[in-house]
Amino acid sequence: xxxxxxxxxxxxxxxxxxxxxxxxxxxxxxxxxxxxxxxxxxxxxxxxxxxxxxxxxxxxxxxxxxxxxxxxxxxxxxxxxxxxxxxxxxxxxxxxxxxxxxxxxxxxxxxxxxxxxxxxxxxxxxxxxxxxxxxxxxxxxxxxxxxxxxxxxxxxxxxxxxxxxxxxxxxxxxxxxxxxxxxxxxxxxxxxxxxxxxxxxxxxxxxxxxxxxxxxxxxxxxx
Amino acid sequence: xxxxxxxxxxxxxxxxxxxxxxxxxxxxxxxxxxxxxxxxxxxxxxxxxxxxxxxxxxxxxxxxxxxxxxxxxxxxxxxxxxxxxxxxxxxxxxxxxxxxxxxxxxxxxxxxxxxxxxxxxxxxxxxxxxxxxxxxxxxxxxxxxxxxxxxxxxxxxxxxxxxxxxxxxxxxxxxxxxxxxxxxxxxxxxxxxxxxxxxxxxxxxxxxxxxxxxxxxxxxxxxxxxxxxxxxxxxxxxxxxxxxxxxxxxxxxxxxxxxxxxxxxxxxxxxxxxx
Numbered sequence: 001x002x003x004x005x006x007x008x009x010x011x012x013x014x015x016x017x018x019x020x021x022x023x024x025x026x027x028x029x030x031x032x033x034x035x036x037x038x039x040x041x042x043x044x045x046x047x048x049x050x051x052x053x054x055x056x057x058x059x060x061x062x063x064x065x066x067x068x069x070x071x072x073x074x075x076x077x078x079x080x081x082x083x084x085x086x087x088x089x090x091x092x093x094x095x096x097x098x099x100x101x102x103x104x105x106x107x108x109x110x111x112x113x114x115x116x117x118x119x120x121x122x123x124x125x126x127x128x129x130x131x132x133x134x135x136x137x138x139x140x141x142x143x144x145x146x147x148x149x150x151x152x153x154x155x156x157x158x159x160x161x162x163x164x165x166x167x168x169x170x171x172x173x174x175x176x177x178x179x180x181x182x183x184x185x186x187x188x189x190x191x192x193x194x195x196x197x198x199x200x201x202x203x204x205x206x207x208x209x210x211x212x213x214x215x216x217x218x219x220x221x222x223x
Numbered sequence: 224x225x226x227x228x229x230x231x232x233x234x235x236x237x238x239x240x241x242x243x244x245x246x247x248x249x250x251x252x253x254x255x256x257x258x259x260x261x262x263x264x265x266x267x268x269x270x271x272x273x274x275x276x277x278x279x280x281x282x283x284x285x286x287x288x289x290x291x292x293x294x295x296x297x298x299x300x301x302x303x304x305x306x307x308x309x310x311x312x313x314x315x316x317x318x319x320x321x322x323x324x325x326x327x328x329x330x331x332x333x334x335x336x337x338x339x340x341x342x343x344x345x346x347x348x349x350x351x352x353x354x355x356x357x358x359x360x361x362x363x364x365x366x367x368x369x370x371x372x373x374x375x376x377x378x379x380x381x382x383x384x385x386x387x388x389x390x391x392x393x394x395x396x397x398x399x400x401x402x403x404x405x406x407x408x409x410x411x412x413x414x415x416x417x418x419x420x421x422x423x424x425x426x427x428x429x430x431x432x433x434x435x436x437x438x439x440x441x442x443x444x445x446x447x448x449x450x451x452x453x454x455x456x457x458x459x460x461x462x463x464x465x466x467x468x469x470x471x472x473x474x475x476x477x478x479x480x481x482x483x484x485x486x487x488x489x490x491x492x493x494x495x496x497x498x
């Protein structure tokens with residue numbers, strides 16, 4: 001065990017953790033919005049709308065995240081008409097390719113989490129609202145959505161943790177995130193165990209923080 | 224019952240045989256993604272200069288061999304952790320790597336080169352044909368200066384953990400924006416897509432790609448050797464494996480004397496890259 005290496009690589013890895021957190025937070029914000037949108041589409045009665053939302057979540061939950069990143073990064077980069085379009089401004093950058101892949105992926109899972117939460121809301125609650133003469137729009141925003149969000153907190157916390165670990169795939173498209181920098185240090189020191197232990201420890205600590213934050217929220221919004 | 228007994232006995236015997244067969248087999252690690260040094264054919268079989276050379280060297284050593292595939296970025300750790308006994312993966316002999324493992328004498332040498340897509344503004348840079356970084360003479364310094372200003376602001380792509388990355392980060396061509404990839408294939412893809420303005424690798428890696436893909440990849444600037452680019456490509460071996468190191472050195476001597484290395488190199492590179 002080379003403890004000096006563990007200590008000297010720690011600040012570099014901590015610095016790279018910022019990139020990991022940036023990737024995670026941006027894709028979670030975009031993914032949550034996508035998830036809300038697609039979960040609402042899923043409970044829509046129009047078959048075209050809900051089939052489309054179903055297809056989206058089916059595709060992104062049914063293929064590995066790594067394959068999705070490669071399709072977006074290396075796949076789309078091969079197509080001439082994409083390279084000559086305005087989309088290339090974003091797709092040229094590995095950072096945006098990773099954000100797009102992560103957002104679409106977490107969006108698909110979030111839409112499923114929210115959909116099942118919507119479906120577990122007791123019809124009695126909605127009927128109670130109706131019997132009080134509340135507009136269905138207000139019932140949706142003031143009753144259904146808050147309950148759905150509370151119901152889905154534990155599952156969504158899980159999704160955040162999975163996504164945190166998913167961001168390690170950003171290193172496959174040249175981004176220097178926590179895993180990317182760990183691999184870089186290993187490539188010059190040839191000591192994988194020491195460096196991966198430190199990197200793994202940082203991931204574990206982040207998971208610990210996320211886990212407790214979600215627990216706190218669950219307590220705050222319990223009923 | 225009898226059948227089960229016979230079956231398990233057979234299983235034990237076959238297990239024992241495979242273990243004992245493996246015991247005196249030399250396992251050689253290669254990447255299989257760096258043509259023409261080592262790559263895979265359409266059926267997934269390992270081919271290339273080093274694969275053929277490995278079989279030849281094993282014949283001279285007089286032991287059975289097995290060629291194992293390993294990702295480039297984990298090559299040296301895998302050797303140290305005994306996943307295989309020798310590396311033949313276009314790995315140049317450098318001082319940095321020699322801190323971790325031993326190398327046999329070099330068996331082949333490659334020059335590195337920058338490459339761009341046809342039409343790049345870098346096509347016009349004028350330098351000498353080749354520079355050797357071991358001795359930084361006035362002419363070498365002048366070329367490095369030309370390169371420094373030509374590469375400023377450009378995205379330069381290369382494979383991770385290579386002599387090429389070391390050179391780009393050495394400061395010899397100033398502070399540049401380096402992007403590193405897991406495999407040379409990925410570097411080629413991003414050079415072709417335009418994400419990379421310019422790439423650095425073994426010159427043959429680019430000419431091989433241009434030939435096979437039909438993409439207009441062109442070499443620019445000087446060819447590089449010496450200094451950060453190491454002293455040829457050798458067999459990487461664990462430091463405590465002195466017997467195996469001796470065996471490989473002897474085998475390389477024999478293969479060189481009999482003209483095997485030149486013959487195999489010419490077959491795969493199109494020129495004699497042996498040393």
